[in-house]
Amino acid sequence: MSVRVKSVERYLKELRDSKKEKPQQVKDGIEIYIELWEKAIKRGIVSPDDDVESALQKIDASGGLYKAAED
Numbered sequence: 001m002s003v004r005v006k007s008v009e010r011y012l013k014e015l016r017d018s019k020k021e022k023p024q025q026v027k028d029g030i031e032i033y034i035e036l037w038e039k040a041i042k043r044g045i046v047s048p049d050d051d052v053e054s055a056l057q058k059i060d061a062s063g064g065l066y067k068a069a070e071d
Contacts, residue, residue: 008055009048012037039069 006014012034019027040046045068046055062068 005051005053007048008037008041008046008050008052011052012048033065036065036069039071040065043068043070 015030015034019030022030037046040059040062041048045062046058050058059065059068
């Protein structure tokens, strides 16, 4: 049985797709979370091609998602 590794890019796409059925407040929270991830990508902390587990380790090492997304 093989374990499928999910990339950051795919993870963010699935999050975007999942917000369609959610209440507005949840949609807003998901969008903020996605924006933080995108800022971490833009800063080079993580890559869209990283698997989520590796990306989370990199984010943790940088001090958390808010720190990774800071300008």
